[in-house]
Amino acid sequence: MYEAFWNLSQSPFSANPDPRFYYRSFRHEEAINRLLYVILAKNRAAGFLSGEVGSGKTLICNILRTHPKLSNDKVLYVPSAFYSHTDFIKELLLQCGIEYSTDSKAELIRLLQNFLIQNVQKGKRTVIIIDEAQAITDKQVFEEIRLLLNLQFNNDFIMTLIFVGQPELSVLISNIPQLEQRISIRFHLTALDLKETIEYVLYRLKIAGARDPVFSKQALDTIYEHTQGIPRKINNLCDLCMLAAYSQQTKTISSMLVKAVLDNY
Numbered sequence: 638m639y640e641a642f643w644n645l646s647q648s649p650f651s652a653n654p655d656p657r658f659y660y661r662s663f664r665h666e667e668a669i670n671r672l673l674y675v676i677l678a679k680n681r682a683a684g685f686l687s688g689e690v691g692s693g694k695t696l697i698c699n700i701l702r703t704h705p706k707l708s709n710d711k712v713l714y715v716p717s718a719f720y721s722h723t724d725f726i727k728e729l730l731l732q733c734g735i736e737y738s739t740d741s742k743a744e745l746i747r748l749l750q751n752f753l754i755q756n757v758q759k760g761k762r763t764v765i766i767i768d769e770a771q772a773i774t775d776k777q778v779f780e781e782i783r784l785l786l787n788l789q790f791n792n793d794f795i796m797t798l799i800f801v802g803q804p805e806l807s808v809l810i811s812n813i814p815q816l817e818q819r820i821s822i823r824f825h826l827t828a829l830d831l832k833e834t835i836e837y838v839l840y841r842l843k844i845a846g847a848r849d850p851v852f853s854k855q856a857l858d859t860i861y862e863h864t865q866g867i868p869r870k871i872n873n874l875c876d877l878c879m880l881a882a883y884s885q886q887t888k889t890i891s892s893m894l895v896k897a898v899l900d901n902y
Contacts, residue, residue, distance in 0.1 A: 639883035640845070649845035650876040652869070654696035656703065658844050660837045668697055668824050672799055673706060675822045676764050679793040682786045682819040685810070686801045688826030691869025694801050697826070698766050701799070710762040717769050722777035729765065746781075750788060753795040763796040771802035771809060779809070783816045828866035831858070837868065838875060851879070855892035863899060877902050 640648060649658075659665070668686055675684035688694045695716075702712045713732045720728060726745045730737055733752050737745060756763050773779065788795050800806060800820070810817050829837055835857045842851055852860070856878070864870035877898050882890045 639879050642883045642886075643847055643849075643851060643879075643888070645842075646846040648876070649841045649847070650872040650879070652872060654693075654699055656696065656700050658841050659696060659700060660833075660840045662829055662833050662837070664827055664829075665693055665697060668826050669700060669704075671822045671824045672697070672701060673704065675799070676701075676707065676710075676762060676797045681797065681821045682794045683798045683800065683816075683821065685807070685820045685823040686799065686826060687804050687806055687824075689828070689867065690803060691867045692826045692828060693868045694826060695768055696868075698768050698799075698801055701764070701766065707762070707764065709760075710764060711756055712764045712766065715765065715767045717772060720773075720778060721775050722781045725775075725778050725781060746784075749785075750795075753788065754790050757790045757793065757795050764799065765796060766799045766801060768801045769803075770800045771806035773809070779813050779816055783813065783819070786816070786819045829868065829871075830866060831861045834861040834864070834866050834871060837871060841872075841875075850889065851882075852890045853892065856890050856895045859892045859895045863895075874898070 640646070651658075672684050672686060675681045686694060686697065698714060701707065702714055711733065713729055715725075715728060723740065723742055723745065726742065726749060727737070729749055730745065730752075733749070735748055735752055737748055739745065753763050767773075782798060785796060786794070786798060800810065804825070807823075810820070838852060838857060838860065852875075860871060860874055860878075864874055874895070878890050878895055881894060881898050882888070885894075887894065
């Protein structure tokens with residue numbers, strides 16, 4: 638709505654976790670590198686990424702799904718975990734393009750296992766990313782995952798599983814020692830600091846086509862103070878500020894305007 642006012646090519650603060658707007662903070666880069674290490678090492682079964690709501694976990698998932706180092710591999714993404722244990726296996730088969738005509742759990746697992754082994758034989762990895770894994774309500778899903786992680790071919794794991802979720806996921810997994818012991822890398826994604834928050838806002842504006850400053854330095858300080866460096870909160874607040882500035886036909890967003898937005902939205 639306000640893009641033309643600043644001569645932008647697209648919305649800079651969309652809620653969509655778009656890899657094109659990925660700001661390479663130290664924390665996010667470290668998370669990606671650690672998870673890639675787990676995936677690329679044949680003797681690692683699982684990795685774990687946690688973070689508060691809005692910290693950028695799903696964006697990291699999207700970057701991994703399209704990462705050039707995994708271009709020859711099969712990356713499965715389970716965006717939510719509200720599955721029964723049988724539905725979880727069916728979802729994996731669906732994403733693998735495997736047809737099935739049975740509800741037998743043993744047969745479904747056999748089909749998946751055959752696919753995983755065939756991928757290994759072709760020199761391909763299979764990566765399963767489970768996002769929002771703290772929402773798993775059927776504990777049998779964790780058991781199915783544990784059993785899948787036990788599968789090997791020529792002494793190598795035939796799949797790598799990446800758990801992604803909010804901090805409480807750590808407690809859920811700690812209650813399953815056999816599964817927890819399979820997780821070789823853990824990383825907690827923390828918020829951006831003040832300097833990174835400013836760079837984050839400026840970077841997203843640049844990608845969207847901004848040529849002139851949109852936020853004053855004081856406005857950016859206020860944005861950080863309110864959002865505490867959580868990317869989703871930054872996006873939401875910046876978007877509302879730009880909408881308010883557009884309504885007032887104001888090109889430069891001041892700290893006063895940010896505070897007014899906070900008082901009225």
